[in-house]
Amino acid sequence: MFSHPFLSLLAQTFLSFVFFFILNSQFFSLLTQAFFCFVFFSFLFYQLPILFVMEENPCSETHSSAQLRDEWLEIQDSLKKKLITDDDFYWKLRLPAKKEEEEEILRHVGGVDLSFAKDDPSTACGTLVVLDLLNNLNVVYEDSSLVKLDVPYVPGFLAFREAPVLLELLEKMKKSAHPFYPQLLMVDGNGILHPRGFGLACHLGVLANLPTVGIGKNLHHVDGLTLAKVRQLLEVKENSSRDVFTLIGDSGRTFGMALRSTQGLLKPIFVSVGHRVSLATAIKVVKMTCRFRIPEPIRQADIRSKQKLSSLF
DNA sequence: GCGACAG
């Protein structure tokens, strides 16, 4: 009835005053007194056990967080049914040969990122940028939103912390029918390179119904994939002078690719499929947008969200 | 039992 235990306690105190006032009054019949008696005691017996559980039972905290985890698992499971890991978009990935072809070419690539305040980890700035692939990767759209996050970061459940803010930024842009609404979105977090094959990039892609690519700056250890194995592969592949290699788990599943975005760079980035994009396409787009180690859409979103946050102190 | 665990 009352969400906060202190509020319900106040309400009960107030009700007991009313209760005794009514009992001592001459103006109410016995039936009316009995009715208020019933209301008061039913309220008391309904609220007391709740108070007890919330304030004195130390297990309620762990129980609720375990419950939350189960809910999150179910949500990931149901959203995963809508996941598409093949190319599913109208645009083409090349330069327009004719003027009338321009509408069919991938041009507007979005990037999203969150930054956090140094002192208060619950204060964050989410930023969406859109870059023009056909015009020197210029930033043609930028929007940020400052938020208080109440959801903690739990490994494997990053989307529940970050996706709501980013979705809001996307929907705001879509509602205004902005001509630069991204045709593809790059996300600072993994796609199917995830314990259950459904990382932030997939989550965001399904909810926004947008082609997405997941970019990890660090390797999430999944299905036996470790940095040591990756480094081993890196050395082997170095001989064949390749800049990408496939990440295959112990089960034989392909999770994505490690990519040396800059020639000779030791630390790779980890590219995985988000939604409605194949791995081959994802790698092509990422390579097109890599000036430095981090692809420009994400790098710009990162830089600008940090600026927004520091300008606020 | 301990360590590992995107941002």
Next chain:
DNA sequence: ATCTTGTCGC
């Protein structure tokens, strides 16, 4: 994610 110094090189 966040803190932190100088240092090397274009």
